[in-house]
Amino acid sequence: MSAATAGAAKEQVGRLLRLVPYLHAHDQVSLEEAARVIGVPPDQLDRDLRVLFLCGLPGGYPDDLIDVDLDALEGEGVIRVSNADYLARPLRLTPTEAGAIVVALRALRSGAGRETRQVVDRALDKLEQAAAGSTPLVDPGDDDPIPLALRTQLxxxxxxxxxxxxxxxxxxRDEESERVVDPHAIVFHHGVAYLDAYCHSARAPRLFRLDRIHEATVLDSETVTEPAEPRDLSEGVFGGEEATRVTLRLRPEARWVEEYYAVQEVRPDSEGGSEVDLLVGDERWLQRLLLRLTPYAEVLSPAHFGDGAADAIRRALALYDHPAG
Known part of the structure; x- marks a missing residue:
């Protein structure tokens, strides 16, 4: 779905949410009058109504859907809606439904900014009040207190x-390192929080996953670098000089990589395999991935990126030829 299509669908949902309560409160209303109240051209409202009759309760059977009298709409220009009485009934959530909403809201809260958190907290409070005296809602727990405290500190x-x-x-490298950084922002990608900072050890901007920061000490010294332009993480957490574009040839047994990692491009071949491009921020990470994929993957470019994995495989095979005594 293109961005334009997604935006149009979002706007249409908003119109339908305004339209349905209005129509439910009136036995019938002219198309012109409803369009004036909703604030859209009559032809747009006509198109929305032809979507509305496909909406209703789960199940999708005729008795579940809102009924729009299309004959009256086309012949008289009048809107008549029926089979929507359930819209006047207060919403009742089962414990399972309420629990699912709570889980979703808490997941949203964990990666949200302060203003969004306030909105989510109000919604959670209403859910908990509504559930008072009934079966307790499932409580999936709040943020892990250590990352939350760390995030507040950063x-x-x-x-x-x-x-x-x-x-x-x-x-x-499967190791811990200590470095001093100039913190510039907390950013998120696919629900994971990162510290966007200038690393004085690397002498370059870096992203640090908060769940991999084992300890953080705020120093008295002021930052000495200015933040760059806000990062666009829509294509992944690596970019520019921080990563190398690597092309792999995958046999069918290794094509799970396409779903598991943020690949840049996939080009299927006639034998059921594919070529994929992905951004690699550390060659050693790629070597470990290739060890997992052997013998179903190979590096096409840059060719030398596969050398480390090949050496590791040869060393591992040598252990079988000359086992330790």
Missing amino acids: EDAVSRHRQVRLTYYVPA
Whole structure:
């Protein structure tokens, strides 16, 4: 779905949400009058009504759907809606339905900014009040207190322009490293929180996953670098000089990579495999991935990116030829 199509669908949903309560309160109303009240051209309202009769309760059977009298609409220009009495009944959620909403709201809250959190908290409070005296709602738990406290600490460092000393786990090397950074912002990608900062060890901007920061100490020293333009993470957390575009040839047994990782492009081949492009921020991470995919993947470009994995495979095979005594 294109951005334009998605935007049009969103606007139509908003119109229908305004339209249905209005129509339910009137036995019949002219198309011109309803269009004036809703604030749309009559021809647009006509198109919306032809979508409305496909809406209703789950199930999708005729008795579940809102009934729009299309004959009256086309012949007399009058809107008549029936089989929508349930819209006048107060919403009743089962414990399972309420629990699902709570889980979704808490997931939204964990990655949201302060203003959104306030809105979500009000919705959660209403759900809990509505459920009082009935079966308790499922409580999936709030944010992990350690990352939440860490995020609050880092947001304070960002606002006060204070440097931070991090103890950070680097999975590509399976080790912890300590570095001093200039924190510039907390950003999110696919529900994961990152610290966008200038790393004085790397002498370059870096993203640090909050769940891999084992310790953070806010220093008295002020930051000495200015934040760059806000990061666009729509294409992933790597970009520019931080990553290398790598092309892999995948056999059918390894095509799960296309779904599991944020690949840039997929080109299926005639044998059921594919070529994929992905951004790699650390060559050692790619080596570990290739070890998992062997013998169903190979590096096409840059060719030398596959050398480390090949050496690792040869070393592993040598252990079978000369097992330790």
